Every structure is written in structure tokens, then in C-alpha cells.
Amino acid sequence: MALPIALTFAAATSALAxxxxxDTFIIExxxxxxxxxxxxxxxxxxxRNIVSEHNEIAVLNQLLQxxxxxxxxxxxxxxxxxxxxxxxNGRYKYEHNPPWxxxxxxxxxxxxxxxxxxxxxxxxxxxxxxxxYQVSPQRxxxxxxxxxxxxxxNGKAVVLQEPHPLCGRAEKWDVAPYAARLDAIARAxxxxxxxxxxxxxxxxxxxAMMSPDCIHPSEQLYRVKALETFKVIEQHFGAQLAKLxxxx
Numbered sequence: 001m002a003l004p005i006a007l008t009f010a011a012a013t014s015a016l017a018x019x020x021x022x023d024t025f026i027i028e029x030x031x032x033x034x035x036x037x038x039x040x041x042x043x044x045x046x047x048r049n050i051v052s053e054h055n056e057i058a059v060l061n062q063l064l065q066x067x068x069x070x071x072x073x074x075x076x077x078x079x080x081x082x083x084x085x086x087x088x089n090g091r092y093k094y095e096h097n098p099p100w101x102x103x104x105x106x107x108x109x110x111x112x113x114x115x116x117x118x119x120x121x122x123x124x125x126x127x128x129x130x131x132x133y134q135v136s137p138q139r140x141x142x143x144x145x146x147x148x149x150x151x152x153x154n155g156k157a158v159v160l161q162e163p164h165p166l167c168g169r170a171e172k173w174d175v176a177p178y179a180a181r182l183d184a185i186a187r188a189x190x191x192x193x194x195x196x197x198x199x200x201x202x203x204x205x206x207x208a209m210m211s212p213d214c215i216h217p218s219e220q221l222y223r224v225k226a227l228e229t230f231k232v233i234e235q236h237f238g239a240q241l242a243k244l245x246x247x248x
Contacts, residue, residue, distance in 0.1 A: 031115030035078030040213035054219040059226035071244030084116035104154040115161035117178035137177040162196040168214030
């Protein structure tokens with residue numbers, strides 16, 4: 001099942017266009033369409049996908065800069081429809097990126113955010129991609145561990161982000177085993193985890209905060225997710241970030 005995306009890039013992350021000081025605390029966010037900031041809108045009775053400027057990563061950047069100043073910068077590396085394994089190998093949606101080991105070697109980021117699972121679950125459910133890229137929950141765990149280990153080997157800290165839950169027909173993709181596997185990896189690797197999957201399911205009427213395709217969050221839910229990611233980063237890296245802004 002392909003996910004056609006008519007992307008509106010007028011709201012692309014401004015951080016990419018800003019000059020980067022050597023002293024900047026750079027955070028790179030890697031993931032699929034929910035990292036990029038895709039949401040569905042209904043026009044003339046039909047759905048189309050756009051990229052919202054009020055996506056999770058943009059809001060996270062605003063929250064961090066409001067507290068710690070412009071010395072922290074979050075760069076959005078999300079690629080709609082991407083799976084974690086594609087990032088590892090530099091294939092498909094990440095075919096224009098070098099393989100992960102090389103990308104980490106040359107990246108100036110101090111912190112890497114990883115948010116994969118939805119598309120891994122989708123392709124595994126539909127078996128609509130070549131077999132090595134039909135990633136089971138177990139294989140997903142192996143891939144995520146490889147991404148973490150490579151980032152760390154190149155001097156990066158890592159934060160894992162759980163996927164958000166899906167609703168409607170997309171629920172049958174069964175993201176839950178991937179979220180559970182990610183939680184286990186976070187414990188085993190001692191990596192900070194942003195809890196989103198069950199936490200969002202416990203919110204009153206959370207389905208109303210999804211965009212109409214029941215796959216992507218609305219801007220409201222993107223902000224909810226950003227606040228939780230901000231909290232985890234503040235908890236684990238606040239002391240480092242505070243050095244960028246002594247008044248923080």
C-alpha cells in the first residue's frame with residue numbers, strides 16, 4: 001500500500017537555512033513522515049498530505065531555543081514513508097543519504113533523535129516491498145540497535161521516540177509490537193525514551209487529535225508530542241544545554 005504524498009515545502013524547517021556556529025548544540029531528528037511533519041487535510045471531499053510548519057520538530061526547536069537560546073538547533077531529517085533499515089543502508093527514501101555509519105561520521109550533531117516504526121509495521125503487514133525490507137519487530141530491534149551503536153561510536157548521544165498510535169484502518173498495521181521492542185531496546189541500551197504510544201492512547205478522545213487519514217497527527221497532537229520530547233531532552237541534557245545560556 002503506497003502512501004501518495006503531495007508535499008507542501010513552503011514550511012520546510014528554517015534551521016536548514018541558518019548558519020551553524022561551531023559551538024551550536026545540534027540535534028538531528030531522523031524518522032518518517034511524522035518526523036517530517038506530514039498531516040492530512042480534506043479538500044473537496046478528498047484527502048491530501050501536506051507538511052505543516054507547526055510539526056513536532058519545529059515546535060521542539062522553538063521550545064528549546066526559548067529556554068536555552070539560539071545555541072541549540074534542531075534539524076529535521078525526516079523522510080516521508082521511510083523505514084529505519086533504509087537509513088541504515090542508504091536506500092529507498094534515504095537513497096540520497098550516505099549509509100548511517102558514514103552519515104554519523106560526518107554529522108556535527110551532538111544528539112540524534114530516532115523515530116521509526118510506523119512504516120516498518122506497514123510494509124511488514126502488506127509485504128509490499130522487497131523481502132529484506134519487510135522488517136519484523138525482531139528485525140526492527142536489530143536495526144534500531146545498529147543505528148544507536150553507530151551513532152554512539154561516532155560520539156553522538158541518542159534519544160528514542162516511540163511512534164504515536166494509529167486509528168481507523170491503519171490500526172491493523174499493528175505498531176504495538178514495534179513500540180514494545182523499542183521500549184526493550186531503550187532499557188537494554190540505557191537510552192532515553194520518549195513515551196508516546198500508550199501515553200497518547202490514554203489521552204481523552206485522542207483519535208480526534210489525529211488528522212483525517214488516521215495515520216498522521218494533527219498540529220495539536222504534534223505539539224503534545226513535542227512537549228513530551230522536550231521534557232525528556234531537558235531531563236537528560238538540560239545541564240549541557242544550560243551552558244549555552246547561563247540565564248536558563
